[in-house]
Amino acid sequence: MLEGCGLNKSYGTLKAAEGISLSLVPGQILGLLGPNGAGKTTTVSMLAGLMAPDSGEVLVDGRPMKGDSDPAKAMIGLVPQELALVDELSAGDNLAFFGALYGMRGKKLREAVEKALGFVGLEERSKDRVSSFSGGMKRRLNLAASLLHDPPVLLLDEPTVGVDPQSRNAIFDNLGALKEQGKAMLYTTHYMEEAERLCDRIQIMDHGKTIAEGTLRDLSALLPATSRLLLELKERGGREWLPELLKLPGVQSASEEEGTLSVTLRDLPTGAPEVLAWLSSKGVAYTHMSSERAGLEEVFLALTGKGLRDS
Ligand SMILES: Nc1ncnc2c1ncn2[C@@H]1O[C@H](COP(=O)(O)OP(=O)(O)OP(=O)(O)O)[C@@H](O)[C@H]1O
Ligand SMILES: [Mg+2]
Numbered sequence: 001m002l003e004g005c006g007l008n009k010s011y012g013t014l015k016a017a018e019g020i021s022l023s024l025v026p027g028q029i030l031g032l033l034g035p036n037g038a039g040k041t042t043t044v045s046m047l048a049g050l051m052a053p054d055s056g057e058v059l060v061d062g063r064p065m066k067g068d069s070d071p072a073k074a075m076i077g078l079v080p081q082e083l084a085l086v087d088e089l090s091a092g093d094n095l096a097f098f099g100a101l102y103g104m105r106g107k108k109l110r111e112a113v114e115k116a117l118g119f120v121g122l123e124e125r126s127k128d129r130v131s132s133f134s135g136g137m138k139r140r141l142n143l144a145a146s147l148l149h150d151p152p153v154l155l156l157d158e159p160t161v162g163v164d165p166q167s168r169n170a171i172f173d174n175l176g177a178l179k180e181q182g183k184a185m186l187y188t189t190h191y192m193e194e195a196e197r198l199c200d201r202i203q204i205m206d207h208g209k210t211i212a213e214g215t216l217r218d219l220s221a222l223l224p225a226t227s228r229l230l231l232e233l234k235e236r237g238g239r240e241w242l243p244e245l246l247k248l249p250g251v252q253s254a255s256e257e258e259g260t261l262s263v264t265l266r267d268l269p270t271g272a273p274e275v276l277a278w279l280s281s282k283g284v285a286y287t288h289m290s291s292e293r294a295g296l297e298e299v300f301l302a303l304t305g306k307g308l309r310d311s
Contacts, residue, residue: 001026001184002076002153006056007046009039016042018208019056024153024184029175031199032188033296039208040188041081044157047186048078060153074102077146081157081188083138084145085130091117091141092126095148102149109148116144119177121170136167143174154178154185160194172198192296204300211303219299227268228292229275231261234285241282250274261286 002024009017017039024030032040045051047058049065049072058065060072085094095113099105104112117123120140130138143159156175160168175198179185189195195202196216203213212219236259245254245263250271252264265271268291279286 001061002047002186003059003062004043004047004056005059007043007053007058008055009042009046009051009053015208017046017053020205020208020210021056022047022186022203022210022213024186026152026182026184027179028200029179029185029187029198031195031202032186032205033190033192033195033202033300034188034205035190038190038205040205041157042208043205044078044081044155044186044188048076048155049073050078074149075151075153077149077151077154079143079146079154079156079159081161083142085138085141087131088129090127090129091122091133094130094141095145098145099148104148112148112150116147119147120144120174134164134167136163136170139163140167140171140174143171147178152183154183156185156187158188158190160189160191192300196296202296204296204303206300206304212299216293216296219296220293222299222302227265227271229263229265229268229272230290230292231263231279231286232288233259233261234287241284245275245278248274248278 004020004022007017007020008015020039020043022030022032032043034040042051046053049058049068049070052067060075063072065072086097089097092113095116096109099109099112114123117126120143122137122140122144125133125137130141133141139159139161143156146154160171163171175185175187187195187198201213201215202219204211204219212222233256239256242254242256245251250265250267252266254261254263256262263275265275272291
């Protein structure tokens with residue numbers, strides 16, 4: 001539906017995007033994950049046709065997009081990272097302004113504005129000035145603005161930055177509904193838990209390059225330790241056995257915090273029975289046990305040696 005092929009973009013000597021290729025398909029969300037300055041917004045701007053790549057091309061339904069005036073741009077809805085709203089205008093007038101940019105007018109425009117406001121739950125606030133809106137409401141209106149012309153492709157550049165949990169959940173629900181409608185979506189974020197929750201596939205960027213891509217499961221498989229075993233210990237204190245546990249062949253790391261023992265295993269099916277048998281031989285009792293897959297934060301850490309947010 002929308003493809004980026006070998007996209008390159010430099011600002012002076014800084015390579016903001018280097019050979020970025022990605023592909024958006026209907027009914028799926030591709031997560032573009034990376035720390036500040038990774039090149040996410042640069043990539044989105046090229047895909048949206050706002051900025052020409054130095055080399056590489058953007059294909060819309062297999063046809064190369066030809067610059068800013070290409071009519072194929074109407075297929076794309078962009079939710080920019082920087083809010084593009086006029087504070088002095090009402091919510092409804094803001095949307096009417098965006099709709100007019102897409103050549104909509106009259107009844108069609110009024111209906112589109114009403115529908116978009118309703119979709120993001122702001123129909124009651126249509127006549128209120130945007131300056132009176134909370135950060136979360138502005139983000140929801142920003143999303144609504146991208147939907148007026150009902151584009152099949154949506155590019156969302158950090159659409160939940162600075163919003164309260166309630167608005168964030170409302171936006172997530174909206175994105176789920178848009179996915180159901182069959183939209184092809186790109187979602188950039190540096191929150192790995194958002195990518196884990198929302199995205200069908202994930203592409204991780206750092207310093208302008210794609211460093212990994214795949215489903216969450218594919219990415220987890222890149223890690224030497226793929227699972228973590230968590231045990232709530234019955235008794236607190238007295239962890240003299242911890243160094244010995246670390247010596248078991250299947251155990252990669254083990255730590256204890258506030259009564260929860262966390263053991264990273266190279267292989268869950270063989271490692272877990274080994275650990276449990278060893279603990280019972282030492283008389284260590286536990287009340288609850290669970291396991292979890294290594295997350296994206298760990299994948300990123302393993303690939304780059306740094307965290308996603310503090311880089
Ligand atoms: N107009 C510009 N002129 C010069 N350098 C720029 C420009 N826009 C971006 N850059 C640089 O390009 C790199 C990539 O920036 P970009 O905004 O694409 O990153 P990002 O992944 O979106 O980051 P963030 O998470 O902070 O939004 C950064 O080093 C940034 O400083
Ligand atoms: Mg950005």
